[in-house]
Amino acid sequence: MKLDVDEKYRDSFFAAGASGEAAIYTNRLAVLHVIRMVILRVGAKLNYIIPKLH
Numbered sequence: 001m002k003l004d005v006d007e008k009y010r011d012s013f014f015a016a017g018a019s020g021e022a023a024i025y026t027n028r029l030a031v032l033h034v035i036r037m038v039i040l041r042v043g044a045k046l047n048y049i050i051p052k053l054h
Contacts, residue, residue: 003022005012021040025033 021043023033023036023040025036
């Protein structure tokens with residue numbers, strides 16, 4: 001998958017090996033989308049509090 005960077009972030013520095021998480025939401029199974037949103041947000045907070053050192 002290839003993501004396009006928004007114009008206002010084109011000049012930002014992205015470190016080699018940088019990674020992230022994403023989710024694709026559809027019109028079906030809206031209840032699962034809410035659960036996935038919570039999982040993504042909790043994971044982001046945990047990565048901020050407890051950074052991976054490898």
